[in-house]
Amino acid sequence: MPEGPESSPATSRRTLLCGAAAVLAAGGTVAVTGCGSSAGSSGASGAAKGPVDLGPASAVPEGGGKVFREQRIVVTQPTAGQYKAFSAKCTHAGCIVDQVKNQQIQCPCHGSRFAITDGAVQDGPAPTPLPAYTVTVEGGNLKVTPS
Structure with a gap:
Protein backbone atom coordinates (compact mmCIF):
# COMPACT_ATOMS: atom_id res chain seq x y z
CA MET A 1 0.00 0.00 0.00
CA PRO A 2 2.90 2.44 0.37
CA GLU A 3 3.20 2.58 -3.46
CA GLY A 4 -0.37 3.81 -4.00
CA PRO A 5 -0.24 7.07 -2.05
CA GLU A 6 3.19 8.00 -3.46
CA SER A 7 2.31 7.34 -7.12
CA SER A 8 -1.12 8.89 -6.91
CA PRO A 9 0.07 12.41 -5.90
CA ALA A 10 2.80 12.27 -8.58
CA THR A 11 0.22 11.38 -11.20
CA SER A 12 -2.15 14.03 -9.89
CA ARG A 13 0.62 16.62 -9.86
CA ARG A 14 1.62 15.71 -13.42
CA THR A 15 -1.99 15.85 -14.55
CA LEU A 16 -2.45 19.17 -12.79
CA LEU A 17 0.70 20.64 -14.37
CA CYS A 18 -0.29 19.43 -17.83
CA GLY A 19 -3.78 20.84 -17.35
CA ALA A 20 -2.37 24.16 -16.14
CA ALA A 21 -0.05 24.31 -19.14
CA ALA A 22 -2.99 23.70 -21.46
CA VAL A 23 -5.01 26.43 -19.76
CA LEU A 24 -2.09 28.87 -19.97
CA ALA A 25 -1.53 28.02 -23.62
CA ALA A 26 -5.20 28.56 -24.39
CA GLY A 27 -5.17 31.78 -22.37
CA GLY A 28 -2.22 33.06 -24.37
CA THR A 29 -4.08 32.34 -27.57
CA VAL A 30 -7.15 34.12 -26.25
CA ALA A 31 -5.06 37.13 -25.24
CA VAL A 32 -3.54 37.48 -28.72
CA THR A 33 -6.76 36.70 -30.54
CA GLY A 34 -8.84 38.78 -28.16
CA CYS A 35 -6.79 41.85 -28.97
CA GLY A 36 -8.31 41.98 -32.42
CA SER A 37 -11.75 40.61 -31.60
CA SER A 38 -12.97 43.33 -29.28
CA ALA A 39 -14.94 44.96 -32.10
CA GLY A 40 -17.54 42.25 -31.62
CA SER A 41 -18.36 41.61 -35.28
CA SER A 42 -16.93 39.73 -38.18
CA GLY A 43 -16.46 42.98 -40.07
CA ALA A 44 -14.75 43.29 -43.44
CA SER A 45 -12.37 40.45 -42.75
CA GLY A 46 -15.35 38.12 -42.44
CA ALA A 47 -17.92 37.22 -45.06
CA ALA A 48 -18.37 40.66 -46.69
CA LYS A 49 -18.54 40.09 -50.45
CA GLY A 50 -19.78 43.33 -51.97
CA PRO A 51 -19.10 46.98 -51.27
Missing part, protein backbone atom coordinates in the same frame (compact mmCIF):
# COMPACT_ATOMS: atom_id res chain seq x y z
CA VAL A 52 -19.51 48.25 -47.72
CA ASP A 53 -21.16 51.69 -47.45
CA LEU A 54 -19.26 53.69 -44.84
CA GLY A 55 -21.24 56.91 -45.12
CA PRO A 56 -20.14 60.39 -46.16
CA ALA A 57 -16.68 60.83 -47.61
CA SER A 58 -16.59 64.19 -45.80
CA ALA A 59 -16.11 62.25 -42.53
CA VAL A 60 -12.53 61.43 -43.60
CA PRO A 61 -10.23 64.44 -43.08
CA GLU A 62 -7.72 65.47 -45.73
CA GLY A 63 -4.20 64.41 -44.71
CA GLY A 64 -5.69 61.99 -42.18
CA GLY A 65 -8.22 59.23 -41.97
CA LYS A 66 -10.94 57.51 -40.04
CA VAL A 67 -11.18 54.06 -38.49
CA PHE A 68 -14.49 52.29 -39.04
CA ARG A 69 -14.02 49.89 -36.16
CA GLU A 70 -17.20 47.87 -36.57
CA GLN A 71 -16.39 47.15 -40.22
CA ARG A 72 -12.65 46.74 -39.48
CA ILE A 73 -11.76 49.19 -42.21
CA VAL A 74 -9.62 52.33 -42.13
CA VAL A 75 -10.05 54.96 -44.83
CA THR A 76 -7.50 57.70 -45.43
CA GLN A 77 -7.41 60.81 -47.60
CA PRO A 78 -3.70 61.52 -48.25
CA THR A 79 -4.53 64.41 -50.60
CA ALA A 80 -7.79 66.18 -51.39
CA GLY A 81 -10.23 63.79 -53.04
CA GLN A 82 -7.83 60.81 -53.02
CA TYR A 83 -9.19 58.06 -50.76
CA LYS A 84 -7.38 54.88 -49.73
CA ALA A 85 -8.87 51.98 -47.76
CA PHE A 86 -7.15 49.26 -45.78
CA SER A 87 -7.91 46.47 -43.37
CA ALA A 88 -7.94 47.89 -39.85
CA LYS A 89 -6.47 44.64 -38.52
CA CYS A 90 -2.79 45.10 -37.61
CA THR A 91 -0.53 42.59 -39.33
CA HIS A 92 1.44 42.03 -36.12
CA ALA A 93 -0.98 40.60 -33.57
CA GLY A 94 -4.38 41.24 -35.12
CA CYS A 95 -5.34 44.24 -33.00
CA ILE A 96 -7.64 46.80 -34.57
CA VAL A 97 -5.89 50.09 -35.34
CA ASP A 98 -7.43 52.90 -33.33
CA GLN A 99 -6.55 56.20 -34.96
CA VAL A 100 -4.98 58.09 -37.83
CA LYS A 101 -2.64 60.75 -36.50
CA ASN A 102 0.40 62.57 -37.92
CA GLN A 103 -0.31 60.98 -41.32
CA GLN A 104 0.05 57.49 -39.84
CA ILE A 105 -2.40 54.72 -39.12
CA GLN A 106 -1.64 53.74 -35.53
CA CYS A 107 -2.04 50.47 -33.68
CA PRO A 108 -2.48 50.80 -29.89
CA CYS A 109 -1.27 47.31 -28.95
CA HIS A 110 2.44 47.31 -29.78
CA GLY A 111 3.06 50.65 -31.49
CA SER A 112 3.02 49.68 -35.16
CA ARG A 113 2.53 52.60 -37.55
CA PHE A 114 1.43 52.46 -41.18
CA ALA A 115 1.55 55.01 -44.03
CA ILE A 116 -1.77 56.61 -44.97
CA THR A 117 -0.81 56.51 -48.65
CA ASP A 118 -0.25 52.77 -49.10
CA GLY A 119 -0.52 51.02 -45.72
CA ALA A 120 3.24 50.35 -45.65
CA VAL A 121 4.86 49.66 -42.29
CA GLN A 122 6.61 52.80 -41.02
CA ASP A 123 7.33 51.52 -37.53
CA GLY A 124 7.15 47.87 -36.35
CA PRO A 125 6.74 45.30 -35.01
CA ALA A 126 4.19 44.74 -37.81
CA PRO A 127 5.90 42.57 -40.44
CA THR A 128 3.80 43.50 -43.49
CA PRO A 129 1.65 46.38 -44.80
CA LEU A 130 -2.06 46.62 -44.12
CA PRO A 131 -4.01 44.88 -46.89
CA ALA A 132 -5.44 47.46 -49.33
CA TYR A 133 -9.11 47.54 -50.32
CA THR A 134 -10.86 49.15 -53.26
CA VAL A 135 -12.59 52.41 -52.33
CA THR A 136 -14.89 54.59 -54.42
CA VAL A 137 -17.06 57.61 -53.74
CA GLU A 138 -20.63 57.24 -54.99
CA GLY A 139 -23.15 59.98 -54.34
CA GLY A 140 -20.82 61.47 -51.75
CA ASN A 141 -20.58 58.18 -49.80
CA LEU A 142 -17.58 55.91 -49.37
CA LYS A 143 -17.98 52.41 -50.80
CA VAL A 144 -15.25 49.95 -49.85
CA THR A 145 -14.82 46.48 -51.31
CA PRO A 146 -12.61 44.20 -49.21
CA SER A 147 -10.21 42.19 -51.33
Whole structure:
Protein backbone atom coordinates (compact mmCIF):
# COMPACT_ATOMS: atom_id res chain seq x y z
CA MET A 1 0.00 0.00 0.00
CA PRO A 2 2.90 2.44 0.37
CA GLU A 3 3.20 2.58 -3.46
CA GLY A 4 -0.37 3.81 -4.00
CA PRO A 5 -0.24 7.07 -2.05
CA GLU A 6 3.19 8.00 -3.46
CA SER A 7 2.31 7.34 -7.12
CA SER A 8 -1.12 8.89 -6.91
CA PRO A 9 0.07 12.41 -5.90
CA ALA A 10 2.80 12.27 -8.58
CA THR A 11 0.22 11.38 -11.20
CA SER A 12 -2.15 14.03 -9.89
CA ARG A 13 0.62 16.62 -9.86
CA ARG A 14 1.62 15.71 -13.42
CA THR A 15 -1.99 15.85 -14.55
CA LEU A 16 -2.45 19.17 -12.79
CA LEU A 17 0.70 20.64 -14.37
CA CYS A 18 -0.29 19.43 -17.83
CA GLY A 19 -3.78 20.84 -17.35
CA ALA A 20 -2.37 24.16 -16.14
CA ALA A 21 -0.05 24.31 -19.14
CA ALA A 22 -2.99 23.70 -21.46
CA VAL A 23 -5.01 26.43 -19.76
CA LEU A 24 -2.09 28.87 -19.97
CA ALA A 25 -1.53 28.02 -23.62
CA ALA A 26 -5.20 28.56 -24.39
CA GLY A 27 -5.17 31.78 -22.37
CA GLY A 28 -2.22 33.06 -24.37
CA THR A 29 -4.08 32.34 -27.57
CA VAL A 30 -7.15 34.12 -26.25
CA ALA A 31 -5.06 37.13 -25.24
CA VAL A 32 -3.54 37.48 -28.72
CA THR A 33 -6.76 36.70 -30.54
CA GLY A 34 -8.84 38.78 -28.16
CA CYS A 35 -6.79 41.85 -28.97
CA GLY A 36 -8.31 41.98 -32.42
CA SER A 37 -11.75 40.61 -31.60
CA SER A 38 -12.97 43.33 -29.28
CA ALA A 39 -14.94 44.96 -32.10
CA GLY A 40 -17.54 42.25 -31.62
CA SER A 41 -18.36 41.61 -35.28
CA SER A 42 -16.93 39.73 -38.18
CA GLY A 43 -16.46 42.98 -40.07
CA ALA A 44 -14.75 43.29 -43.44
CA SER A 45 -12.37 40.45 -42.75
CA GLY A 46 -15.35 38.12 -42.44
CA ALA A 47 -17.92 37.22 -45.06
CA ALA A 48 -18.37 40.66 -46.69
CA LYS A 49 -18.54 40.09 -50.45
CA GLY A 50 -19.78 43.33 -51.97
CA PRO A 51 -19.10 46.98 -51.27
CA VAL A 52 -19.51 48.25 -47.72
CA ASP A 53 -21.16 51.69 -47.45
CA LEU A 54 -19.26 53.69 -44.84
CA GLY A 55 -21.24 56.91 -45.12
CA PRO A 56 -20.14 60.39 -46.16
CA ALA A 57 -16.68 60.83 -47.61
CA SER A 58 -16.59 64.19 -45.80
CA ALA A 59 -16.11 62.25 -42.53
CA VAL A 60 -12.53 61.43 -43.60
CA PRO A 61 -10.23 64.44 -43.08
CA GLU A 62 -7.72 65.47 -45.73
CA GLY A 63 -4.20 64.41 -44.71
CA GLY A 64 -5.69 61.99 -42.18
CA GLY A 65 -8.22 59.23 -41.97
CA LYS A 66 -10.94 57.51 -40.04
CA VAL A 67 -11.18 54.06 -38.49
CA PHE A 68 -14.49 52.29 -39.04
CA ARG A 69 -14.02 49.89 -36.16
CA GLU A 70 -17.20 47.87 -36.57
CA GLN A 71 -16.39 47.15 -40.22
CA ARG A 72 -12.65 46.74 -39.48
CA ILE A 73 -11.76 49.19 -42.21
CA VAL A 74 -9.62 52.33 -42.13
CA VAL A 75 -10.05 54.96 -44.83
CA THR A 76 -7.50 57.70 -45.43
CA GLN A 77 -7.41 60.81 -47.60
CA PRO A 78 -3.70 61.52 -48.25
CA THR A 79 -4.53 64.41 -50.60
CA ALA A 80 -7.79 66.18 -51.39
CA GLY A 81 -10.23 63.79 -53.04
CA GLN A 82 -7.83 60.81 -53.02
CA TYR A 83 -9.19 58.06 -50.76
CA LYS A 84 -7.38 54.88 -49.73
CA ALA A 85 -8.87 51.98 -47.76
CA PHE A 86 -7.15 49.26 -45.78
CA SER A 87 -7.91 46.47 -43.37
CA ALA A 88 -7.94 47.89 -39.85
CA LYS A 89 -6.47 44.64 -38.52
CA CYS A 90 -2.79 45.10 -37.61
CA THR A 91 -0.53 42.59 -39.33
CA HIS A 92 1.44 42.03 -36.12
CA ALA A 93 -0.98 40.60 -33.57
CA GLY A 94 -4.38 41.24 -35.12
CA CYS A 95 -5.34 44.24 -33.00
CA ILE A 96 -7.64 46.80 -34.57
CA VAL A 97 -5.89 50.09 -35.34
CA ASP A 98 -7.43 52.90 -33.33
CA GLN A 99 -6.55 56.20 -34.96
CA VAL A 100 -4.98 58.09 -37.83
CA LYS A 101 -2.64 60.75 -36.50
CA ASN A 102 0.40 62.57 -37.92
CA GLN A 103 -0.31 60.98 -41.32
CA GLN A 104 0.05 57.49 -39.84
CA ILE A 105 -2.40 54.72 -39.12
CA GLN A 106 -1.64 53.74 -35.53
CA CYS A 107 -2.04 50.47 -33.68
CA PRO A 108 -2.48 50.80 -29.89
CA CYS A 109 -1.27 47.31 -28.95
CA HIS A 110 2.44 47.31 -29.78
CA GLY A 111 3.06 50.65 -31.49
CA SER A 112 3.02 49.68 -35.16
CA ARG A 113 2.53 52.60 -37.55
CA PHE A 114 1.43 52.46 -41.18
CA ALA A 115 1.55 55.01 -44.03
CA ILE A 116 -1.77 56.61 -44.97
CA THR A 117 -0.81 56.51 -48.65
CA ASP A 118 -0.25 52.77 -49.10
CA GLY A 119 -0.52 51.02 -45.72
CA ALA A 120 3.24 50.35 -45.65
CA VAL A 121 4.86 49.66 -42.29
CA GLN A 122 6.61 52.80 -41.02
CA ASP A 123 7.33 51.52 -37.53
CA GLY A 124 7.15 47.87 -36.35
CA PRO A 125 6.74 45.30 -35.01
CA ALA A 126 4.19 44.74 -37.81
CA PRO A 127 5.90 42.57 -40.44
CA THR A 128 3.80 43.50 -43.49
CA PRO A 129 1.65 46.38 -44.80
CA LEU A 130 -2.06 46.62 -44.12
CA PRO A 131 -4.01 44.88 -46.89
CA ALA A 132 -5.44 47.46 -49.33
CA TYR A 133 -9.11 47.54 -50.32
CA THR A 134 -10.86 49.15 -53.26
CA VAL A 135 -12.59 52.41 -52.33
CA THR A 136 -14.89 54.59 -54.42
CA VAL A 137 -17.06 57.61 -53.74
CA GLU A 138 -20.63 57.24 -54.99
CA GLY A 139 -23.15 59.98 -54.34
CA GLY A 140 -20.82 61.47 -51.75
CA ASN A 141 -20.58 58.18 -49.80
CA LEU A 142 -17.58 55.91 -49.37
CA LYS A 143 -17.98 52.41 -50.80
CA VAL A 144 -15.25 49.95 -49.85
CA THR A 145 -14.82 46.48 -51.31
CA PRO A 146 -12.61 44.20 -49.21
CA SER A 147 -10.21 42.19 -51.33
